[in-house]
Amino acid sequence: xxxxxxxxxxxxxxxxxxxxxxxxxxxxxxxxxxxxxxxxxxxxxxxxxxxxxxxxxxxxxxxxxxxxxxxxxxxxxxxxxxxxxxxxxxxxxxxxxxxxxxxxxxxxx
Numbered sequence: 001x002x003x004x005x006x007x008x009x010x011x012x013x014x015x016x017x018x019x020x021x022x023x024x025x026x027x028x029x030x031x032x033x034x035x036x037x038x039x040x041x042x043x044x045x046x047x048x049x050x051x052x053x054x055x056x057x058x059x060x061x062x063x064x065x066x067x068x069x070x071x072x073x074x075x076x077x078x079x080x081x082x083x084x085x086x087x088x089x090x091x092x093x094x095x096x097x098x099x100x101x102x103x104x105x106x107x108x109x
Contacts, residue, residue, distance in 0.1 A: 010036040
């Protein structure tokens, strides 16, 4: 099995440090940091913060705004764009706009 390669910007911690400081590690993830976990000097895992776009979709599914069955059938961006969503309340940003903004932010990285 090949050694997983750590990225330069990752914070590196040992498995033992992860076990002893799990709460602190999770707090760093909440702030967007990526962590490489090492064992005997070799990277064995990378822990990454959640993808904001994926989290927005998961929340929309949980809120009943997007039908998960329709989403799973979509095979292209065009098909995804045609998925029916619930109308936004007055003053709220439509979910489609929020997702588009998240995708734009992600592509800027």
